[in-house]
Amino acid sequence: MSDSNLFAQQESNRRRSAWLLAGFILLFAWVGFGGDWAFYLQTQGAPPEAYHHIIPWVGLLTSSFAAGLCWYSWRYGAGRVLWATGAWEIIEPADPAQQQLVNVVEEMAVASGLPRPRIWIVPDPDPNAFATGIDPQHASIAVTEGLLRTLNRDELQGVVAHEMAHVRNLDTRLMTLLAAMVGAIALMSDGMGRMLRGGAYVRGSSSGGGRGGGDRKGNPLALIVLVAWLLSLVVAPILSQLLAMAVSRKREFLADATGAQFTRNPMALASALEKLDGATAPTTTITHGAAHLCIVDALGRPASERPGVVGDVFGSHPPIRERVIRLEGMAYQQAKLEGHPGVLTPPSLPA
């Protein structure tokens, strides 16, 4: 990737991260103030002695909560993602396999011209890997125990190069923030749903308290606001999931390409991807929130593992076959450039 491409990608990730934070706060503000508004319209015509919802304390609460959460995601998101997977950090490599991982990460740090990220091991037998962190200076790369067992040195290098590419392109910033926010939005949707059931109860009792004909004037608007508000509660979590997936799908191809540029060995990553694909078991320690961070979908085959969610239809990762074929194309180009027709392997076809 040329420099202008790199800067464009970093810039796009910076911009998207900023939009994500803004959109997140706006969503929470809408949920809060929208609820206030609906409640205000509803209590508008109530008798003077009854409760009037004038101070939008729900909106103030949710907005400040969202802002706090944004700050928290920025500051501690990477740590939370690592914590959620149960990863532990390699400080002093204890065995040859760990030493090799540390060496390979250092090699890729040299190749990418970035500081060495912190290295973590996820205690999971399924081979997988992910990178997280707000910027390259505070990046972490985590691999599963299964990955260390399954891959040879070159393949491990290919996978680590892919992760370093995510770090350099600043994909990790966007993905880490997304991971934190997908979780938060799901939580908010649940919480607001519960509040709403409480609100419906209040409304039922207030209308039972004998309203005059004048009260009903405000009701149609209140109803529309209420419906829009309700709808956004349902749609927000799905949207955020879809966004997380769409955002990661595009990035995987780019990270494969950048990683191959670091190692100048696209076939190693291709063969690693095929091995990861062959391991059918889902990575159990990596939950929904962090699945889009991984090199291959941590949740196994899409739609098979999570019934009943719309987002299942769309995988968070492009098909492995397509990624492998693209990598083989790069290997072919490289071999042609270096004039090694002998090393060419015929492009493999789907079995």
Place this chain on the structure above:
Amino acid sequence: MPGIIFLVVLAVLALWVVGAYNRLIGLKNQVVNGWKQIDVQLKRRHDLIPNLVNTVKGAMDFEKSTLEAVIAARNKAVSATGVKATAQAEGELTQALGRFFALTEAYPQLKATGNVAQLQEELTSTENKIGFARQFYNDVATDYNTKQMQFPTNLVAGLAKASPAELWEIEDAGERAVPNVDLSMNKPPA
């Protein structure tokens, strides 16, 4: 009114000169830093080789000439200065090491002792890092060279005291094959 237009044009030009100058200086520093990275890895390689040679000396007594070639190449590389001479000497050292690693394949008992396997992994990694540092250096140096020659940045190249950076060339095709020697390390650790 024409005065204002003239001033605006002048301001835009000045801004561009400052920007182009700073970009060139930034690239120049990257080139210098890239070279330092290579240096760090070369130093590490030079430090590792005596260790490795001492460890295997006993077991590989009759391969003395290969060991001596490695030592000689290493000493020559340590004293080399300048991009071209260093590249040359390090290239020779890489080849000597390649022959040495190829030979160790014939001594499975060497691998059995953990120390040698560990040293070989260290050296393999250092070899890789040298390769990647060189790759990174060549990439930024090429960028730098291209920028200072391209119009219109070449107009401020003199101002930034930019001169073409030397690339680290690989001399012969034989050297490309060297990374394949670490095939022994490709088996997943038991």
